[in-house]
Every structure is written in C-alpha cells, then in structure tokens.
Amino acid sequence: xxxxxxxxxxxxxxxxxxxxxxxxxxxxxxxxxxxxxxxxxxxxxxxxxxxxxxxxxxxxxxxxxxxxxxxxxxxxxxxxxxxxxxxxxxxxxxxxxxxxxxxxxxxxxxxxxxxxxxxxxxxxxxxxxxxxxxxxxxxxxxxxxxxxxxxxxxxxxxxxxxxxxxxxxxxxxxxxxxxxxxxxxxxxxxxxxxxxxxxxxxxxxxxxxxxxxxxxxxxxxxxxxxxxxxxxxxxxxxxxxxxxxxxxxxxxxxxxxxxxxxxxxxxxxxxxxxxxxxxxxxxxxxxxxxxxxxxxxxxxxxxxxxxxxxxxxxxxxxxxxxxxxxxxxxxxxxxxxxxxxxxxxxxxxxxxxxxxxxxxxxxxxxxxxxxxxxxxxxxxxxxxxxxxxxxxxxxxxxxxxxxxxxxxxxxxxxxxxxxxxxxxxxxxxxxxxxxxxxxxxxxxxx
Amino acid sequence: xxxxxxxxxxxxxxxxxxxxxxxxxxxxxxxxxxxxxxxxxxxxxxxxxxxxxxxxxxxxxxxxxxxxxxxxxxxxxxxxxxxxxxxxxxxxxxxxxxxxxxxxxxxxxxxxxxxxxxxxxxxxxxxxxxxxxxxxxxxxxxxxxxxxxxxxxxxxxxxxxxxxxxxxxxxxxxxxxxxxxxxxxxxxxxxxxxxxxxxxxxxxxxxxxxxxxxxxxxxxxxxxxxxxxxxxxxxxxxxxxxxxxxxxxxxxxxxxxxxxxxxxxxxxxxxxxxxxxxxxxxxxxxxxxxxxxxxxxxxxxxxxxxxxxxxxxxxxxxxxxxxxxxxxxxxxxxxxxxxxxxxxxxxxxxxxxxxxxxxxxxxxxxxxxxxxxxxxxxxxxxxxxxxxxxxxxxxxxxxxxxxxxxxxxxxxxxxxxxxxxxxxxxxxxxxxxxxxxxxxxxxxxx
Numbered sequence: 001x002x003x004x005x006x007x008x009x010x011x012x013x014x015x016x017x018x019x020x021x022x023x024x025x026x027x028x029x030x031x032x033x034x035x036x037x038x039x040x041x042x043x044x045x046x047x048x049x050x051x052x053x054x055x056x057x058x059x060x061x062x063x064x065x066x067x068x069x070x071x072x073x074x075x076x077x078x079x080x081x082x083x084x085x086x087x088x089x090x091x092x093x094x095x096x097x098x099x100x101x102x103x104x105x106x107x108x109x110x111x112x113x114x115x116x117x118x119x120x121x122x123x124x125x126x127x128x129x130x131x132x133x134x135x136x137x138x139x140x141x142x143x144x145x146x147x148x149x150x151x152x153x154x155x156x157x158x159x160x161x162x163x164x165x166x167x168x169x170x171x172x173x174x175x176x177x178x179x180x181x182x183x184x185x186x187x188x189x190x191x192x193x194x195x196x197x198x199x200x201x202x203x204x205x206x207x208x209x210x211x212x213x214x215x216x217x218x219x220x221x222x223x224x225x226x227x228x229x230x231x232x233x234x235x236x237x238x239x240x241x242x243x244x245x246x247x248x249x250x251x252x253x254x255x256x257x258x259x260x261x262x263x264x265x266x267x268x269x270x271x272x273x274x275x276x277x278x279x280x281x282x283x284x285x286x287x288x289x290x291x292x293x294x295x296x297x298x299x300x301x302x303x304x305x306x307x308x309x310x311x312x313x314x315x316x317x318x319x320x321x322x323x324x325x326x327x328x329x330x331x332x333x334x335x336x337x338x339x340x341x342x343x344x345x346x347x348x349x350x351x352x353x354x355x356x357x358x359x360x361x362x363x364x365x366x367x368x369x370x371x372x373x374x375x376x377x378x379x380x381x382x383x384x385x386x387x388x389x390x391x392x393x394x395x396x397x398x399x400x401x402x403x404x405x406x407x408x409x410x411x412x413x414x415x416x417x418x419x420x421x422x423x424x425x426x427x428x429x430x431x432x433x434x435x436x437x438x439x440x441x442x443x444x445x446x
Numbered sequence: 447x448x449x450x451x452x453x454x455x456x457x458x459x460x461x462x463x464x465x466x467x468x469x470x471x472x473x474x475x476x477x478x479x480x481x482x483x484x485x486x487x488x489x490x491x492x493x494x495x496x497x498x499x500x501x502x503x504x505x506x507x508x509x510x511x512x513x514x515x516x517x518x519x520x521x522x523x524x525x526x527x528x529x530x531x532x533x534x535x536x537x538x539x540x541x542x543x544x545x546x547x548x549x550x551x552x553x554x555x556x557x558x559x560x561x562x563x564x565x566x567x568x569x570x571x572x573x574x575x576x577x578x579x580x581x582x583x584x585x586x587x588x589x590x591x592x593x594x595x596x597x598x599x600x601x602x603x604x605x606x607x608x609x610x611x612x613x614x615x616x617x618x619x620x621x622x623x624x625x626x627x628x629x630x631x632x633x634x635x636x637x638x639x640x641x642x643x644x645x646x647x648x649x650x651x652x653x654x655x656x657x658x659x660x661x662x663x664x665x666x667x668x669x670x671x672x673x674x675x676x677x678x679x680x681x682x683x684x685x686x687x688x689x690x691x692x693x694x695x696x697x698x699x700x701x702x703x704x705x706x707x708x709x710x711x712x713x714x715x716x717x718x719x720x721x722x723x724x725x726x727x728x729x730x731x732x733x734x735x736x737x738x739x740x741x742x743x744x745x746x747x748x749x750x751x752x753x754x755x756x757x758x759x760x761x762x763x764x765x766x767x768x769x770x771x772x773x774x775x776x777x778x779x780x781x782x783x784x785x786x787x788x789x790x791x792x793x794x795x796x797x798x799x800x801x802x803x804x805x806x807x808x809x810x811x812x813x814x815x816x817x818x819x820x821x822x823x824x825x826x827x828x829x830x831x832x833x834x835x836x837x838x839x840x841x842x843x844x845x846x847x848x849x850x851x852x853x854x855x856x857x858x859x860x861x862x863x864x865x866x867x868x869x870x871x872x873x874x875x876x877x878x879x880x881x882x883x884x885x886x887x888x889x890x891x892x
Contacts, residue, residue, distance in 0.1 A: 084846060085837035089789040122830045287776035288845065290785040317845035318831060323769065327776070330733035334777075339736040343535040384568045385764060387877050388884035391531035399734065399763035400530060404850035431833050438834035 004057050006039040006413065008378070011062030023345055023394070037067060039374040042186065042413035047370060060418070064382035065407060066393055069367050070129035070375045071321040072355025075221075075259040075280040075309025077135045077157075078144075079107070079115030081122065082438055083314040092227070092289060100314060103441045104136075111437055112137035113144050117430055119319060120148035121422060126320040126403025127377040129411035132257065132280070132309070132359055134194040134221050138177050146185040148424050149416045151375065153359045154181065155194025155221040158209070162202040171208060178216050188412055190218070190359070192257070197223040198242050199230050203249060210251050219255040219360055225268070226260035227291050243268040243277075252277060257358050259309060260285075261299075262292040269298060278305045278358035281350070283327040285311030293335045296328070297342060307358035308351045320403040325351050329398060344398040378408035450503050452485040452859065454824070457508030469791055469840070483513060485820040488632065488859035493816060506864070510828035511853060512839060515813050516575035516821045517767040518801025521667075521705040521726040521755025523581045523603075524590075525553070525561030527568065528884055530759040538673070538735060546760060549887045550582075557883055558583035562590035563876055565765060567868060569596065572766040572849025573823040575857035578703065578726070578755070578805055580640040580667050584623050592631040594870050595862045597821065599805045600627065601640025601667040604655070608648040617654060624662050634858055636664070636805070638703070643669040644688050645676050649695060656697050665701040665806055671714070672706035673737050689714040689723075698723060703804050705755060706731075707745075708738040715744060724751045724804035727796070729773040731757030739781045742774070743788060753804035754797045766849040771797050775844060790844040824854040 038046035038056075053059060087099035112135065123131060130151040133141060138156045145152040156174045160167035174193055182191040193209045195201040201209075201222075213220050225231060225242050238245045244267065246252050254276035261279050264272070272279065281296050299306050308328055310319045325347045332342040342350075356366025365375045381389045385401045409417040416424055484492035484502075499505060533545035558581065569577060576597040579587060584602045591598040602620045606613035620639055628637040639655045641647040647655075647668075659666050671677055671688050684691045690713065692698050700722035707725050710718070718725065727742050745752050754774055756765045771793045778788040788796075802812025811821045827835045831847045855863040862870055 082834070083837075084834065085839070085841035088838065088841045088845060089786050091785060095785075118830060118833065125830065284776065287780040288785065290779040290783045290787070292783065293780060313846070317841065320848070323772075323848065326769075327773070330730065330773070331777075331780075333736040334733040334739060337736050337738065339537060339541075339734065340535050341736070382874070382877060384564060384571065384873070384877070387564065388528070388530065388880045389877075390881050390885050390888070391529075392534065393531070395531035395534045395763065399534060400759070402766070402769065402848045402850065404848065427830070428828070431828060431830070431835075434834045435836050439836050442836070 004041050004413070005055060006058045006060065006374070006415070007036055007051060007053060007056045008039070008060045008062050008067060009036040009051070011035050011037065011065055011067045011378075023348070036062075037368070039410070039413050042373055044368060044370050044372050044374050047368070058415070060378070060408065060415075062378060064380065065378040066381050066386070067368065067376055067378055068397070069352040069365070070377045070409060070411065071127050071351045072307065072359070072366065073123065073128050073131040073310050073319065073321055074257060074307040074355050074358045075282055075311055076119070076131055076133055076319065077312035078119035078131065078133050078141060079112040079135050079137070080312030080314045081118040082111060082115040082434065082441065083312075084317050086314060086442070088317070099445065102444050106441045106444055107136065109137040109140040111441070113140040114430065114433055114437055116141040116144035117148065117425055118434055119313070120144060120150050121425055121427055121430065122319045123150065124148070124409045124416045124422060124424070125406065126322060127379070127406035127409060128319065128321050129375045129409060129416070130355065130359070130361070130365060132192070132221055134196070139180065142177070142181040142189055145189055149411055149414050151188045151365065151411055153190045153192050153219070153221070155192040157194045157196050158205060159196045159200040160202050160205045161200060167202065167205050167208070170205065171212070175212070178218060182216070182218060186412060192219040192221045194221045197230065198245060199233055206246065206251050207249055213255060219257060221257045222259070224258040224261055225263045226286075228263055231263055241265055241268055243271045247271050247275065254278075255360065260291065260294065262286055262294045264295055269295070269302065272299070273302050273304055276305075278307065280309040280358060281306050281328060282309045282311045283331045284324055285315040287327065287331065288317070289315050293331060297332050297336050300342070300346060305354050305357050306350055307355040321351055322397070322402045322405070325398045344392070344394045347398045348394055374410055374413040376410050377406050379405050380407045450487050450859070451501060452504045452506065452820070452861070453482055453497060453499060453502045454485070454506045454508050454513060455482040455497070457481050457483065457511060457513045469794070483814070485856070485859050488819055490814060490816050490818050490820050493814070504861070506824070506854065506861075508824060510826065511824040512827050512832070513814065513822055513824055514843070515798045515811070516823045516855060516857065517573050517797045518753065518805070518812065519569065519574050519577040519756050519765065519767055520703060520753040520801050520804045521728055521757055522565070522577055522579055522765065523758035524565035524577065524579050524587060525558040525581050525583070526758030526760045527564040528557060528561040528880065528887065530763050532760060532884075532888070534763070545891065548890050552887045552890055553583065555583040555586040557887070559586040559590050560876065560879055560883055562587040563594065563871055564880055565759070566590060566594035566596050567871055567873055567876065568765045570594070570855045570862045570868060570870070571852065572768060573825070573852035573855060574765065574767050575821045575855060575862070576801065576805070576807070576811060578638070578667055580642070585626065588623070588627040588635055591635055595857055595860050597634045597811065597857055599636045599638050599665070599667070601638040603640045603642045604651060605642045605646040606648050606651045607646060613648065613651050613654070616651065617658070621658070624664060628662070628664060632858060638665040638667045640667045643676065644691060645679055652692065652697050653695055659701060665703060667703045668705070670704040670707055671709045672732075674709055677709055687711055687714055689717045693717050693721065700724075701806065706737065706740065708732055708740045710741055715741070715748065715750075718745070719748050719750055722751075724753065726755040726804060727752050727774060728755045728757045729777045730770055731761040733773065733777065734763070735761050739777060743778050743782050746788070746792060751800050751803050752796055753801040767797050768843070768848045768851070771844045790838070790840045793844045794840060820856055820859040822856050823852050825851050826853045
C-alpha cells in the first residue's frame with residue numbers, strides 16, 4: 001500500500017491532552033497561525049510550524065479553525081436511531097412495554113444496519129469518531145461501522161433471564177462477533193462482551209462473561225445502577241447492592257465499562273475505585289428518563305475514570321456530544337450547588353482522553369500526539385458560538401458550541417467530513433429509508 | 447406604502463397554538479403538502495391549501511420544512527455577548543467582582559450596540575425573534591434592534607443601592623428610553639421598567655417604578671429569588687421573603703415579569719398565582735451558576751404563566767432557545783424524578799405563546815394565527831435531528847434539534863434569514879470587531 005500524506009496547515013490552535021492530563025493550547029502561536037499537523041496514513045506523524053508541502057496528497061486549510069481530538073461516546077445503542085421521538089414523556093415501564101419492545105420485535109439485521117448508519121452520520125457531523133455500542137444484530141452494526149469509517153467498540157447485548165438456552169445463544173452470538181470483527185477494519189473495530197445488566201443477566205451469564213473476557217482479552221460493557229428500582233431488585237435478591245454483588249462473584253476488573261452509575265453507595269464507589277472500573281456518565285438520558293443524577297463530582301475527586309455517553313436517541317434524543325458535555329457539567333454544578341464542579345477542562349477530558357481510557361484505547365486515541373491515530377476534528381472558530389475567540393475556547397467548546405460547529409471530521413487518517421460535506425453514505429437516501437422503515441415498524445403499535 | 451405579499455407554500459406541517467393552548471398539527475395534510483400561509487406586510491393574512499400566487503412579491507418554498515411560531519426569549523442581557531467565555535467555573539462573587547464588573551466599567555454605547563448586534567444575529571440564526579433585555583446603554587441596544595429587524599422588550603437596568611442621586615438618574619434614563627423607543631420601529635420595540643432586583647434597588651425605587659409603570663402603561667422586568675443568599679439578605683432586612691416584601695409594598699401586578707424564581711416558598715407561589723406574576727425560567731443559567739432548580743413543575747400545575755429565558759451568554763453560554771427548551775424539560779424531569787414532568791408540548795408552549803403572554807404580547811405574537819404578526823420560522827425536517835420525521839416532530843424540536851436546524855426566520859413579515867443566509871448585519875465584520883472590542887475591555891483584568 002502506498003503511503004498517504006495529509007497535511008492540516010495554518011491551524012490557529014492545537015489542543016493536545018498528554019498522559020498526565022495536561023491540555024496544551026498553543027495560545028502564544030495564535031498570531032503566527034502556522035502550526036501544522038502531518039498525518040501519515042492513519043497516524044499523526046508530525047506537529048510543527050514548518051512542514052514541507054512536497055509529497056503531500058491532501059492539504060486542509062486550518063485557518064480560523066481549532067484542531068482538537070475528536071469526541072468519544074462510551075455508551076449508546078446506535079440502531080435505536082430508528083426510534084427517535086417514537087415515544088417520550090412516559091414512565092419507563094410504559095415506554096418499554098408499550099413502545100420500545102413491541103417495535104424492537106420487528107427488527108432485523110438490515111434495519112439495524114440502517115439505524116447504525118444514521119447514527120454514524122450523526123456522530124461524524126457532530127465530531128464523534130469512536131463509540132461504544134450495545135444492541136442486537138451487531139454483525140450488521142459492525143458492517144455499518146466498517147462502511148462508515150468510524151471507530152467502535154461493539155457488544156452484543158446479552159440477556160438470559162436465567163434461561164440456559166438463551167444464555168448459550170448469547171455466548172454463541174458474542175463469541176462469533178469477537179471472532180469475526182475484533183481488531184478488524186484496519187483495527188477500527190473492537191468487540192466487548194455486553195451482559196445487559198445484573199437484572200437481565202443471570203449470575204451464570206455474568207461469571208461466564210468474566211471467564212471468556214479473560215480468554216479472549218476483551219473488555220465488558222454493562223448497564224449499572226441506572227434506577228433506584230433496579231437496585232432494590234438486586235438488594236432483595238442478593239442482600240447486596242449491584243457493585244457489591246458483582247464484586248462478590250469476581251466479575252469486576254479494570255476492563256469493565258459501567259454505564260449510568262446513577263445511584264451509588266459509598267461502599268460501591270470504593271469498589272469502583274479499587275477495581276478501576278470505568279464509568280460512562282450519561283446525563284441526557286438520566287435526566288430525560290428521570291433516573292437521577294450520578295455523583296460524578298465525587299467520582300472525579302477520587303480519580304475514577306469517568307467518560308461520557310449519550311445513550312440511544314430514544315432516550316436522549318440525539319448523539320451530539322457537544323450538547324452532552326454541557327449537560328454533563330451543568331448538571332453537576334446545579335446538583336452540588338457549586339459552580340466549580342466539573343469544569344470545562346475536566347468535561348472536555350471526559351469526552352476525549354477518558355473515553356479512550358474507558359475503552360482501553362488510550363494509547364491509540366483521545367489526544368493529538370505524535371504516534372497516535374489521526375482521530376481529530378476541526379471546529380470553526382469564526383462562528384458566533386465560538387466568539388469572541390479571544391476568550392476561552394475550552395469554555396466555548398463546552399458551554400456554547402454544539403455539534404454544528406464542527407467543520408471537518410477525520411478518523412484513522414480518513415476525512416469523513418470536510419467543510420460540513422459528508423464523504424460517507426448518502427444522507428438523503430438514508431433518511432428516506434429511515435422514514436419508510438420506522439413507519440413499518442410502528443404499525444405494530446396500532 | 448405599497449402592500450407587500452409573502453407566500454410560504456407547500457409547507458408540510460403547521461403548528462398553531464390557540465388561545466386555549468391547543469397545539470394544532472395538520473398531520474392529516476402531510477401527504478398533500480399543500481398548506482400555504484400568506485403574509486400581508488407584517489401580518490398573517492391567510493392560512494389555506496389554496497392561495498393564488500398572483501400578485502405575490504416573494505414566494506418561499508416550504509417543502510421539507512416545518513412552519514412554527516418563532517421562539518421568545520424572556521430574559522437576557524444582549525450586550526453581554528461581548529463577554530462569552532470571559533470567565534467560567536467560578537464562585538458568583540469572584541466572577542462578578544474580579545471579571546464581569548471590571549470589564550463592564552469599560553463599556554460605552556457603541557460597545558453595547560456591538561454586543562447586542564452579535565446577540566441579535568445569534569437569535570435570528572437559532573429561531574428567536576423576540577427577546578426581553580435588561581442592561582445599560584439601552585438606547586444603543588434599541589438602535590441594534592431597530593437595525594436588526596427583531597422584536598424586543600427593553601429595560602434599563604435600574605440600580606440605586608439606596609442612593610437618591612443614582613435613583614433620580616435611573617428614572618431619567620428609563621423614562622427617556624420609554625419616550626424615545628416605546629412602540630417604535632413599526633411597533634417592534636416596547637419598553638419596560640427594569641428595577642434590577644429587590645437587593646440592588648431600594649424600596650423607594652421599587653415603589654416609584656410601580657407608580658410610573660402605571661402612568662406610562664408599561665410592564666416591569668425584575669430579577670427575583672435567584673440565589674439562596676439573596677433571599678437571606680431580604681429576610682434579614684425585612685423579615686419577609688422577596689415576593690412577600692414586594693407584595694407588601696404594592697409592587698406586584700400582572701405586568702411584572704420575574705426572572706429566575708429559583709427558590710420559592712409555598713406562600714410566594716401563592717402570591718405569584720394571585721398577582722398573576724409572569725415567570726421567566728432560566729435553566730441554563732441557574733445550572734451553570736449553580737443557583738438551584740426552579741420549582742417549575744409546581745408553578746405549571748398551578749397554571750402560572752412560565753416562559754423561557756437564556757439569561758446573558760456570560761452565564762449560559764449561548765442564546766439557543768432550542769437547547770434551552772431541552773434543558774428546561776430535562777432538568778424538571780430529573781428534579782422531580784418524574785419523566786412526565788414538563789412534556790415536550792408544555793415546553794414548546796413555554797418558549798412561544800407563554801413568552802408572548804409574559805411580555806403582554808399574546809394578541810400579537812406567539813402563535814401562527816390569522817391577524818397576528820408574522821413572526822415565524824421554518825425548520826428543516828429533512829435533517830438527521832428531525833428524523834425519522836414520521837415520529838413526533840414536537841419531540842424532535844424539544845429533545846433533538848438545536849438552533850442550527852432553523853432554516854428561515856421571519857419577524858414582523860420581514861425575512862431576516864433565508865436558507866441559513868442572514869439578511870441583516872455583516873457577521874464576519876461584526877465578529878472581527880467583537881474580538882477587537884473584547885481584547886480591549888479585557889486589558890483591565892491584567
């Protein structure tokens with residue numbers, strides 16, 4: 001394969017987050033406007049004010065742009081893009097029993113490909129290039145990721161409700177997904193096990209997952225402590241809280257990504273810290289479903305790795321991580337009645353380098369550093385949301401901007417969107433297909 | 447003056463909110479795609495499936511668009527667009543004393559015009575056409591509103607700290623503003639009195655405002671019960687809570703627009719109901735400044751008129767009311783742990799018809815009805831945020847869309863933005879001036 005060189009030149013500012021969590025802003029170079037970043041195939045090869053243009057295949061003008069690591073969404077269900085606005089403002093039980101589950105019963109692989117495809121376009125347009133996904137028909141989601149050029153960690157959602165036959169099938173499905181897709185698509189796809197939650201997955205399933213996760217050397221993606229009801233359920237069954245129960249059965253380790261974590265006891269927080277569990281904070285979903293407010297400020301104070309997730313669009317209702325960053329910070333501030341909670345800088349790390357850590361990808365993505373994969377975005381600083389640009393750009397990114405401020409999105413060295421034009425998929429055709437598919441799926445509701 | 451006719455044709459859906467608060471969606475007409483709205487000068491003249499194009503000056507294609515009333519922002523400080531991202535994640539006192547007040551001391555009329563100009567562009571781009579503003583140099587803000595084509599209710603922020611000289615000047619300033627601008631610019635500008643708050647405005651100022659508001663027949667815009675600290679302050683001084691104190695001195699009436707209302711006792715809620723006080727809910731600012739969560743669900747249950755405000759961009763940090771609608775609803779849901787709190791439909795009314803009521807403009811704006819002013823927006827439904835468009839569009843508008851989904855903005859019959867192109871001001875030039883101005887103002891901080 002021939003080497004491909006891409007040069008981003010004259011970028012006003014670069015943010016690089018190093019392994020010690022410092023964010024670098026080349027503020028003193030603003031007026032020079034001559035910082036350039038060289039991408040060699042899929043990797044960042046050079047960051048300098050003097051890079052020769054000879055031999056470069058593609059030059060991107062970075063004038064009036066901010067270059068930053070692209071965002072990482074550590075919890076979503078991409079095929080649920082079929083269901084945005086299907087039903088809202090309802091009790092969880094009504095929402096699940098009367099809307100989500102009936103329409104999900106009509107799903108197939110092609111529909112999940114379509115849902116994932118829309119989700120991928122939405123993420124590219126709003127600056128996210130890596131996501132952790134849990135759903136069914138994940139083989140089709142993997143194909144959509146391969147075609148769409150993103151990076152993803154995919155999990156087959158495993159539910160057995162203590163039924164042995166179901167359990168066997170879930171393991172078969174999950175292991176097939178690992179064999180077929182783990183480390184595939186130029187390394188853009190990883191596979192995790194995805195036991196749905198300690199409520200929907202039996203003890204046998206959970207211990208089996210731990211064993212096989214070790215065998216295949218893959219991580220585990222699980223929903224934890226989302227609602228008070230589910231905690232009562234576990235308490236009644238095991239006389240322990242969910243993290244205590246999982247600790248007891250030897251399930252917990254540093255490869256576990258726990259989504260939600262809304263209701264946590266002090267002892268559970270200690271377990272999370274001790275076992276180095278990675279947390280995915282989902283403020284939008286937790287607010288919209290009225291689940292509660294996760295004690296993120298406490299977790300961060302204990303140096304627990306907290307990343308950011310949108311959850312599926314049926315409970316958010318979008319995949320815009322810029323919006324999610326704002327929700328994340330503002331919710332912590334009002335909950336603690338402390339305006340210093342979850343600062344803009346902490347929030348941007350949550351959505352970048354901590355996302356990489358949560359997925360075990362911190363050596364590959366999450367910051368702009370030589371040798372890392374070229375996963376990055378250009379944000380238009382010559383826009384009202386980012387103005388005055390002489391003030392804090394980190395503040396603008398978190399508190400003022402939304403995904404529409406993203407101009408260019410690069411993943412694994414490939415330009416997936418440039419000047420707001422998508423280079424993958426056909427948006428108009430996909431949206432037409434989406435309306436047709438959703439209309440059909442909804443017929444079961446009438 | 448010659449009559450000007452504008453026709454919006456083939457609009458997929460129309461939402462009209464009537465005086466009984468019903469939202470009409472012409473769902474059954476989607477497939478016909480032939481609803482048209484005729485604007486005659488500044489007013490809605492006809493809504494029908496058959497409007498002749500003869501004699502029409504301007505035709506707007508409504509295909510793949512949703513027509514809805516434009517949004518109304520009932521609390522902001524538009525010149526603060528000079529200060530976005532100036533300082534964040536700080537205690538209120540530090541933020542005010544060390545950042546906001548020092549830079550505000552360098553303000554002048556031209557700078558306030560510039561800040562208001564940026565705010566107006568931001569509002570037009572995100573679908574807001576009417577705002578209630580309180581600041582200094584309001585004469586210049588009025589000029590920016592006149593030039594920018596928006597509708598606004600303007601108040602000179604009155605602060606006397608019990609100093610008689612100051613008080614006299616504030617009344618002079620406010621009365622001049624009324625005489626010069628109330629009902630001017632084709633009726634787009636109204637003036638309210640703007641006593642800043644019961645902390646910063648003396649009893650003499652407040653009673654004087656009530657008297658003069660009656661004399662001039664204008665409303666009153668005031669900050670109320672934003673932080674716990676300010677309530678303690680009033681309690682210590684008067685042995686009453688703020689609304690009780692204002693009630694006692696005869697200040698309260700249905701023409702009072704009270705911003706924030708975060709901390710309210712049951713008795714204060716009763717007073718608000720009894721006196722028909724209009725509330726401006728500012729969720730983004732209340733979260734970011736860690737002020738607290740306003741009991742909006744309770745107020746709505748009591749049929750109190752709650753409208754929506756962004757506050758200034760120094761504490762939000764944008765003027766996107768679509769984002770504010772989502773914050774508004776999600777914050778109530780998580781606070782009450784009830785997903786049915788503040789539904790999408792209630793939220794959209796808050797940002798439209800209730801905004802009109804809060805400003806005493808319910809007979810002019812806030813809904814798409816024959817005879818009302820043509821203040822409306824077209825939202826692009828052929829977008830990912832609004833898809834699948836066969837699902838609830840109200841849900842998409844509140845929970846999924848942001849201001850960038852707005853395609854066309856019309857105020858008082860004038861097209862201020864069409865297909866995302868602004869027809870007023872020069873954005874690039876203004877943003878350059880903004881950076882220069884902010885850089886100068888910030889010098890006092892070094």
